[in-house]
Amino acid sequence: xxxxxxxxxxxxxxxxxxxxxxxxxxxxxxxxxxxxxxxxxxxxxxxxxxxxxxxxxxxxxxxxxxxxxxxxxxxxxxxxxxxxxxxxxxxxxxxxxxxxxxxxxxxxxxxxxxxxxxxxxxxxxxxxxxxxxxxxxxxxxxxxxxxxxxxxxxxxxxxxxxxxxxxxxxxxxxxxxxxxxxxxxxxxxxxxxxxxxxxxxxxxxxxxxxxxxxxxxxxxxxxxxxxxxxxxxxxxxxxxxxxxxxxxxxxxxxxxxxxxxxxxxxxxxxxxxxxxxxxxxxxxxxxxxxxxxxxxxxxxxxxxxxxxxxxxxxxxxxxxxxxxxxxxxxxxxxxxxxxxxxxxxxxxxxxxxxxxxxxxxxxxxxxxxxxxxxxxxxxxxx
Numbered sequence: 001x002x003x004x005x006x007x008x009x010x011x012x013x014x015x016x017x018x019x020x021x022x023x024x025x026x027x028x029x030x031x032x033x034x035x036x037x038x039x040x041x042x043x044x045x046x047x048x049x050x051x052x053x054x055x056x057x058x059x060x061x062x063x064x065x066x067x068x069x070x071x072x073x074x075x076x077x078x079x080x081x082x083x084x085x086x087x088x089x090x091x092x093x094x095x096x097x098x099x100x101x102x103x104x105x106x107x108x109x110x111x112x113x114x115x116x117x118x119x120x121x122x123x124x125x126x127x128x129x130x131x132x133x134x135x136x137x138x139x140x141x142x143x144x145x146x147x148x149x150x151x152x153x154x155x156x157x158x159x160x161x162x163x164x165x166x167x168x169x170x171x172x173x174x175x176x177x178x179x180x181x182x183x184x185x186x187x188x189x190x191x192x193x194x195x196x197x198x199x200x201x202x203x204x205x206x207x208x209x210x211x212x213x214x215x216x217x218x219x220x221x222x223x224x225x226x227x228x229x230x231x232x233x234x235x236x237x238x239x240x241x242x243x244x245x246x247x248x249x250x251x252x253x254x255x256x257x258x259x260x261x262x263x264x265x266x267x268x269x270x271x272x273x274x275x276x277x278x279x280x281x282x283x284x285x286x287x288x289x290x291x292x293x294x295x296x297x298x299x300x301x302x303x304x305x306x307x308x309x310x311x312x313x314x315x316x317x318x319x320x321x322x323x324x325x326x327x328x329x330x331x332x333x334x335x336x337x338x339x340x341x342x343x344x345x346x347x348x349x350x351x352x353x354x355x356x357x358x359x360x361x362x363x364x365x366x367x368x369x370x371x372x373x374x375x376x377x378x379x380x381x382x
Contacts, residue, residue, distance in 0.1 A: 003116065003370040004363055008099075010035075011112040011366065012092040015101040021076040021139045024053040028075050032057055032134060035115050040123055041132070044155060048147040054136040056148045058155060062126035062381065068156075069311070069380045070131040070163035070341060071373065072145070072332055073110045074138030077103040083357035097363055104361040105349030110166030113348065113369035120374045128381045131160050138332055141182060142300045145332035149339045162311040163341045164376065165333040168349035168361075171368070173312065173319045175344055176230065177327035178237075178263040179302035179334055181270060183277070184295035185210070187245075189287070191254035200252030204245045206290035207256040211240055213284030214260060217276060226265055230326035236273060238262040263330070266304035270297070301334035305342045314379045315346055318372045327351075 017028040033043050041059040048054060057075075062068070080089040080102055087093045089102040099109070111134065123130070135144035152159060187207045192200025218238045225234045238260065245256025260277070264270050274297065281292050305312075307324050316322055324344075329351060333343035348365035 003367045007112050007116045007366055007370055008092075010115050011099065011104070011109060014108040014112055015092045015103055016090055018090050019076050020079050021137050025075050025136050026053060026055060029055050029057045029134070032111075032115070036118070036132065039118055046148050046151055048136070048144060050137070050143065054144070056136055056144045057132075057134040058148065058152075059132040060129060061123055062129035064157045065128055066158040066161065068129035068131060068158065068160040069377070070133055070160040070336070071114050071166065072133040072135065072163055072336065073107050073114070073166045073347075074135045074144070074332060075111070076137050076139050077106070077108070078139050078355045080357070085357050087358075089359075094363075095360075098360040099363060099366065100358055100360045102359055104359050105168045106351070106354035106359070107167055107347060107349070109349055109361050109366050110347045110369060113366060114166070114373055116370050117373035117377065120370065121377050126381050129158075129160070130377060130381055131156075135332055141180065141298055142330065142332050142335055145335040146300075149335040152339060159339065160341050162309060162380075163333065163336050163343040164311070164315070164347075165331050165336070165343055165345050166347035167327065167329075167331050167345050168351045168354055169327065169345055169347055170350050171318070171320045171346065171348065171365070171372070173315050173324050173344055173346050174327040175305040175307055175312070175324040176266050177303050177330055177334070177345070178231070178265050180300040180330045181262050181264060181273070182298040183260045184257060185260055185281075186257040186293045186295075187255065188291045188293070189252070189254045189256075190289065192252040194250045194252055197252050200254070201287060201289040202252050203256040203290060204253045206285050206287035206292070207243070207245060207258060209286055210281050210284050210292065211243075211258060213280035214238065214240060214277070217280055226267070228265075228326070231265065232328055234265070236262055236264055236268055264302050266302045268302065270299065300330045301338050303331065303334040303337045303343065305337060305344060309342050309344070311342065311344055311380065314376055315344060318375060319346065
């Protein structure tokens with residue numbers, strides 16, 4: 001049976017699991033256990049504190065020695081609500097040279113290709129361990145990989161030396177990306193009837209003042225560029241993504257909040273950016289009595305891997321170009337790098353179609369992914 005015929009039903013099964021972020025992924029995890037356990041892998045579910053309805057799956061096979069390789073991908077997908085899909089997004093559709101469905105590019109095709117690739121290599125020949133890490137809730141802050149990274153040392157005698165995170169890179173190799181820091185900014189004021197606003201303290205007015213300062217900080221950060229042509233935006237970007245406040249048009253609002261995100265580059269001092277945001281709150285709020293609170297930051301680290309790793313030397317001949325660039329999006333690789341697993345981002349499909357209606361991947365990409373993953377396993381671990 002050719003690769004495409006063999007991988008198609010696996011991909012169809014994976015797409016059918018509606019593993020939208022923050023929802024249950026355990027049926028998919030059980031499905032993957034049913035593939036990797038019979039292949040000889042030991043499997044372990046790593047649950048997070050958020051809910052016992054979501055878990056990472058760690059699979060391991062091979063001798064307990066140093067120098068192992070990890071393949072990793074996330075099981076969650078983004079929502080489809082409000083998008084103009086031409087077919088059921090959770091039913092794999094074939095159209096010409098494409099597979100269409102939510103998660104085809106981002107990133108269930110990589111998972112499906114790995115499921116087949118491990119069957120195509122002789123795992124008895126492994127001289128170093130092979131690990132697989134399938135994570136949850138990557139799309140909302142790489143929550144699962146952060147939990148897993150904190151626990152991996154207790155499950156390995158030797159942590160994997162390197163990892164491939166199979167995000168859709170069109171088979172380019174990326175050795176770096178920006179991170180993402182999320183902050184919840186809340187304001188407490190004092191409610192009053194709007195017929196006499198002087199009796200209240202408007203939380204919305206105070207928040208607007210501070211957000212103006214945030215936008216001024218955004219302009220400042222744009223001027224603080226780094227010398228790296230791989231980043232389309234070689235500076236820390238900042239975004240006010242959500243704003244809420246008030247309860248009625250005739251009530252001075254006593255509460256308001258905003259969610260602010262910024263993307264640190266490799267080498268960015270996150271504490272310094274947070275200090276500047278605190279300074280904005282202090283200097284731009286001109287509403288007496290308004291009280292601000294900034295939550296503990298949720299941090300997805302930036303990622304930077306040196307360009308001369310053993311894994312890069314194996315991957316580059318299989319890549320579309322010989323340049324190791326930067327992903328313009330965050331990935332689980334940031335959390336893996338933080339614990340010393342040198343990670344590279346490499347996978348089938350294009351990020352340009354991820355998260356969109358009628359998400360697709362070329363059938364040839366899926367076929368090539370099986371071949372390339374099999375080759376990497378053999379070259380790195382035999």
